[in-house]
Amino acid sequence: MNIINKLTLRHLMKNKKQTLVTIIGVIISVAMVTAVITLGSSFMVLMQKETIKEYGNWHVLYKDVNKDQLEAIKQDTATKQLITSKERGHALLPGSQSVNKPYLFIKAYNLQGFTNFPIELSKGRLPERPDEIVLSEEIATRAKVDFRIGDQLTLHVGQRFFQGAPSDTKVSHNEPLQFWDGKRAESLIHTTIETYTVVGFIKRPVWEQPMAPGYTALTYVDENLIGTNQTVDASVVVNDIDSTVFAHANDLAQKNNISSVKTNDSLLRYYGEMSGGLGETYNSLFLIVFFVIVVGSVSLIYNAFAISVSERSRHLGMLSSVGATRRQKRNSVFFEGAVIGVISIPLGIICGILGIGITFHFINPILEDAMGVTEKLTLVVTPLSLAIACLVSIITIFISTYLPAQRASKISAIDAIRQTMDIRLTNKTVKTSKLIKRFFGIEAEIGLKNLKRNKRRYYATVFSLVISIVLFLSVSFFTSGLQKTFELSQKGYNYDIGVYENDEETTLDEHLVKSIISLEGVTEFNLLERMDGNFVWLAEEAISEDVKPYLYRENDLYKYRIHVTTMQEEKLRVYAEEVGVAYAKLTNPDHPSAILIDTMTFKDEKGKFIETRGINGKVGDMLDLVSTDDKKETVNQVELVSVTDRFPKGLVPSPFEVILVVSEPVFDQLMKKSVFVSAYSGLYLKSKDPLKTHQDIEEMSQDVSVMNLFQDRQRSERKMLFLSVFVYGFVALITAVSMANIFNTISTSIALRKREFAMLRSVGMTPKSFHKMINYESIFYGMKALAYGIPISLVIMVLIYRSFTYSFSYDFELPWASILYVITAVFVIVSLSMYYASIKVKKANIIEALKQENL
Structure with missing residues (x-):
């Protein structure tokens, strides 16, 4: 080992805290990449097992x-x-x-x-x-x-x-x-x-x-x-x-x-192979999310190095003063990065794998208890995932060390030792608005000047915050979109068993209904009566663009089917409360009113899943329900008192059909005033043991048809549960990494400013004023980071949404809850990080801190 590398090792050992902070930053980055890839591959293997268990192993x-x-x-x-x-x-x-x-x-x-x-x-x-x-x-x-x-x-x-x-x-x-x-x-x-x-x-x-x-x-x-x-x-x-x-x-x-x-698309998609628009969707999504994660990883490692550029520059200046060449100085920094990488990369991989393994250990019993899942989440570590984690980390460490080495190798030894290249102040550089001092006091002005004077550290910290914001919001939006597309592609049954009369135009016997709902195992039920045969004529502006190609058109009006449903009073009261309407508004048969369920899902001729509104109805609108036969036509006006996307038990989205929920008196009145309409009822159940309940109903009556959907519903719920584990695990991981990134960056930045804070205290700054200055700096950090982070996140969200629209069509919605959470979290985490670091700084002796040159 040459003398330059020996001195580099000695420098790392002498600055133990800074070296440890850098190592921790690299470990967190490598652990994040490893954990994300391991989580993804483990989820895919689990879904492969589940699909094979349901549909068989064939391609x-x-x-x-x-x-x-x-x-x-x-x-x-x-x-x-x-x-x-x-x-x-x-x-x-x-x-x-x-x-x-x-x-x-x-x-x-x-x-x-x-x-x-x-x-x-x-x-x-x-x-x-x-x-x-x-x-x-x-x-x-x-x-x-x-x-x-x-x-x-x-x-x-x-x-x-x-x-x-x-x-x-x-x-x-x-x-x-x-x-x-x-x-x-x-x-x-x-x-x-x-x-x-x-x-x-x-x-x-x-x-x-x-x-x-x-x-x-x-x-x-x-x-x-x-x-x-x-x-x-x-x-x-x-x-x-x-x-x-x-x-x-x-x-x-x-x-x-x-x-x-x-x-076998159900199985092949979990091997990463999808045809048509679905393949384009997930390929583009993978590239976007992978890019965001890689940038986050790069920022973690780069900040770990960039935050201490001044210390490395001083060390390199000393080497230059005793005759070190540019090449030797660059190699010194590369050697430093290699040493940190050799220590950090294996530890990061081990931490990432252990973290996911421990998570699976606690999650599997929950999955088994919640859904009776037999297939377990197993830790899947592939050579590719390890290779990607190592490659990303090595490239990032190289970039993080190359840039400061190039900068430091070009300056003179005197400038490097003095660090004059880090602080080149002019009046314009540290100029602040007079309003800052007037409204917030001298502490706010000093805090803002501190940030302006130490721009490299300030920008490194803000960059770290921005990356954390972008990481969280992008991944949160991606995972919520993933859940949305999964819901669109599933049938969405909200019951286990449907019971109907064999003659579809008759209603269920009341005594039979009471006997069925009293069966052992029945946990929930809803008796719905449905009226078919009504339709409305609507103008073009009242129809969703996605639906128009599938409707009958006559004289610039579109014909739309209307499905009118009623349920028992106690059930309707609960449902009305859920959608925010008073039950009393629904009970007047002389002035019929209804709840409109104006949401539908369907698959178009290209195989694209569409979620859209049907007729763009609004509260207060009057609908003219038309029913007709060869001789007569009737029109009944119904007022909309609520518009919702919530379905009561027994109803599911139906393509090209609008659902109206009315009270029993209104339903009976509409039946009397309408022609060529039919009504039939269905009893919808949830059961602890759907197979036994099914058998009991068949033994009870031979005049009913029993539709048992628990298998489809259980399959959908199980996949949603697995997806939720992946989604929330992904978001929790990114949240933890983002918080660690922010805390690590800010703590290091504050620690490097010991001399600066000691100088302020030496000229008479009180502890109260010091606290105020730190608080204002926290606010400035948060505002700057949010000003950049949220717009960048919105751009990435739009790109993710456009990727989803290759195979799914639904309205773009801003994740307001996630944005509010980020705004709150940024200020809280920044404040806590700065407060924690500043406590340690305040405890230092002023004289010793002024004399200190290294951590």
Whole structure:
């Protein structure tokens, strides 16, 4: 080691506090980058596991392929695993006592399919031949049919069709039983007789909807027995998951005349691969957020070095006075950065990983208790994340050391030792407004002059504050946008079970409703009655631009469907209070009034999710509800007493339809005065055990249809919970880093001003005046930082919003709560940081502080 490097090490050891502050700054920066990347990769792996558990492990699905096409898929270089499957169809379940679930739904897989799809064997074994079958264990509990391993089943297997419909309109296996006029209106056609041997039982697969009319039964598909005219579905696990997976699948389908190809977008997006507008959205978002985080990281490390430029310049000036060359001085600073980097980077990586690991340790029990989540957040550390953290830190340390080294190497030894390049004062430089002194006193003027005189430290501190503000607001806006887009892409059910009469134009029996809501397990309910058949004619200016292309237009007016709903009095009172309207305003049938739910979501023809208002209604507006048949037209006027986006239990956003909530007296009056309208009711429940409640309702009455949506709702809530963990973890991390950045920068800046404060105290500044001066400096710091930080943050927010609009359309809203939080937090944190540092400065002996040259 040469003499320059030895002196550099000695300098670092002599200035232990400054060296420690710099090391801490670098550790925080590296920990932030490591933690953010680790949090992101861990979240993605968790979502991969959850998606595979729900939908199976496959990437591309080729529908209805023949034997030759299947062989081409198998020989394709991208194919890693091949799963063949076939929906055999439905068959009536012999002896079933379940009226609303009378079928077996039979699906066949090869051995790879039994491995890659979420199939859980509870007893026996899986099929190994086409004449073997496993049955859902729910058949015994719900259908009351007791099968045993070894039993022979002879079934008439066919396809479900709506009775009287054209032959090409097949009913999906997850759709509930079809009824018309209170009678079952579907049948099985194209049936074949098939015989199976029961070899085992499985738990109900997650893909089987509770309202589906068929119990799942699985058999085996033998690829060698596929005939020339027979087809199967081929699901592929690809070798390498990258952006070419979509184009390659389409090319393979085109070359082999495969008519239908589908990618598992639900899974691929969690590998970072998305097609179309969604890919553009998240790629641009990733670049923006990554840029903000990298700039934040750079500022942390740079400030840790830049705040002590004066001390390094004095040291370099001493080296220059004894003959050190420019190159040696630069190398000295680079060596200092390398030493700090060697110490800080490994510690920063370890701290980042440990921090996220400890967070996951405490979060996993909460996830398990809240949602019964079986998949846990596991710490995922990739070589790429470590490499990125190291690379960003090394580049930043190089930049942070290069700039002061270049500046110090160009000045003379005398100037460097005197540090005259840091303080070049003119009257203009420290000039302040007379109003400052008049309104705020001499302390405010001295504080402002201090900042002007020490511009480098002042700018470094303000820059640190600005970066912290931008980091927090940008990440907060990004994460709230992420939650918003997730909500738009989900169905948003707010109930578990819906109960309806089989005849859609009748209402539920009152006695039956009381019996259902008294069932054990039912926690919440809402009985809604709905009127269909009303519409309004609206002028162009009253219609959202997003909706106009989908509406019928006549004579410059747009026709808009109106869905009128009522609920029981006690429920409506609670809902009216939630939306801020007095219940009494809704009860006058002679002057009908309503609550307008004017929010809808839909997916346009390009696959873009749209959230918009429907008719731009305002409180006090009168709506003309029109109902008509061939002979007569009626018009009923309804006044809007509230406009909201809150949905009562049982209602969800519906595309191109406006919802009016009215009281029961108003509903009855509108029914009497309208023609060609129909009314029916639905009971919407939340339950502790939705499957048992579903079964109890079916056993209670055979005249109702039960729609069990708890699986969809639970899946959405679980994903929202995972996303919330990621979102709030991300925001909490950025908040902690920002606070540490501010505290570190200001504390160091104040500590370097010991001599300055000692001089003020030596000429008679009292402790009270000193406190006032520090407080005013805190205000100046905060105002300057907010003046730059908020506008820059707004620009980044607009860029993030524009990125989201590639795939989602919703109104831009400023995060006022986050902005107010930032304004408050900046002044509080700055004040506390300066107060803490100034206490330590005040305790120093004036004489010793005036003599001190180093920390």
